[in-house]
Amino acid sequence: MRCGVCDKEEVLPFRCAYCGLYHCAEHRLPEAHDCKYLHLAKSPVEIEKVESTIRERRPIRVGIRLSRSELINLVIGSALVSAVGFTLLRFGRIDTAHLALAIGAFTASFLVHELAHKFEATRQGYTAAFKLSTIGVLLTLISVFSPLKVIAPGAVNVHGLPTSKALARIAAVGPLTNIVIALVCYIVSLVTLTISPASQLGRVSFVVGSLNSFLALFNMLPFGPLDGMKVLNYSKKAWLALFIPAALLTLYGYL
Numbered sequence: 001m002r003c004g005v006c007d008k009e010e011v012l013p014f015r016c017a018y019c020g021l022y023h024c025a026e027h028r029l030p031e032a033h034d035c036k037y038l039h040l041a042k043s044p045v046e047i048e049k050v051e052s053t054i055r056e057r058r059p060i061r062v063g064i065r066l067s068r069s070e071l072i073n074l075v076i077g078s079a080l081v082s083a084v085g086f087t088l089l090r091f092g093r094i095d096t097a098h099l100a101l102a103i104g105a106f107t108a109s110f111l112v113h114e115l116a117h118k119f120e121a122t123r124q125g126y127t128a129a130f131k132l133s134t135i136g137v138l139l140t141l142i143s144v145f146s147p148l149k150v151i152a153p154g155a156v157n158v159h160g161l162p163t164s165k166a167l168a169r170i171a172a173v174g175p176l177t178n179i180v181i182a183l184v185c186y187i188v189s190l191v192t193l194t195i196s197p198a199s200q201l202g203r204v205s206f207v208v209g210s211l212n213s214f215l216a217l218f219n220m221l222p223f224g225p226l227d228g229m230k231v232l233n234y235s236k237k238a239w240l241a242l243f244i245p246a247a248l249l250t251l252y253g254y255l
Contacts, residue, residue: 005033020159070129077153080140081110084151098200105208109181116173117156124166127159168234171227175242178216182249185209210253216246
């Protein structure tokens with residue numbers, strides 16, 4: 001593990017209790033690494049005052065860096081999603097080449113969803129990383145062999161103390177990307193199948209659209225750690241603005 005300040009390699013790094021980042025012995029104290037959450041040791045009134053200033057002045061950072069462990073987590077999560085996608089699509093009227101294309105597009109949709117969370121969190125100035133969940137991995141693995149499908153091998157964990165508004169925005173971008181992908185796929189499918197009713201590409205586009213609709217709807221359910229709960233806790237209107245389109249697109253894809 002490398003120090004977040006001097007990039008020095010540390011076998012036993014110190015983890016800051018405020019920002020959650022790792023540092024060497026020289027920079028282990030919050031004062032030594034200029035911790036932006038040092039104010040949390042102060043009174044609640046001072047905390048809110050400083051936190052408001054941080055939110056106003058927080059620079060926009062849009063670069064995404066993936067650590068080796070995060071990359072491994074994403075690869076494993078993607079493999080599980082691909083396996084579930086295969087069980088959903090293998091009995092469809094799609095040839096082998098287009099089946100592979102559909103599974104690849106479905107897995108890419110999962111990656112776009114998770115990276116959208118990370119991108120938005122990073123844009124707002126927070127540290128975020130995708131991490132597998134033991135329960136999520138087991139449920140997704142069971143979904144490969146059962147008719148009930150749960151596609152949630154992990155989630156993007158946001159470090160720091162984001163506000164409820166920030167959490168809602170970070171949570172919302174994931175399902176929103178799936179809604180956009182679903183709309184694009186349905187349009188491509190409609191146009192393609194209108195021109196050529198037997199088009200395999202049109203069928204693949206429709207299938208990918210329906211799977212993205214399902215992903216969006218599933219993640220917008222207001223339960224537990226799902227995105228829907230975070231959005232609903234902040235705003236019922238914002239939740240409905242995402243849940244209703246996801247539900248309608250899902251109905252369109254499966255009716």
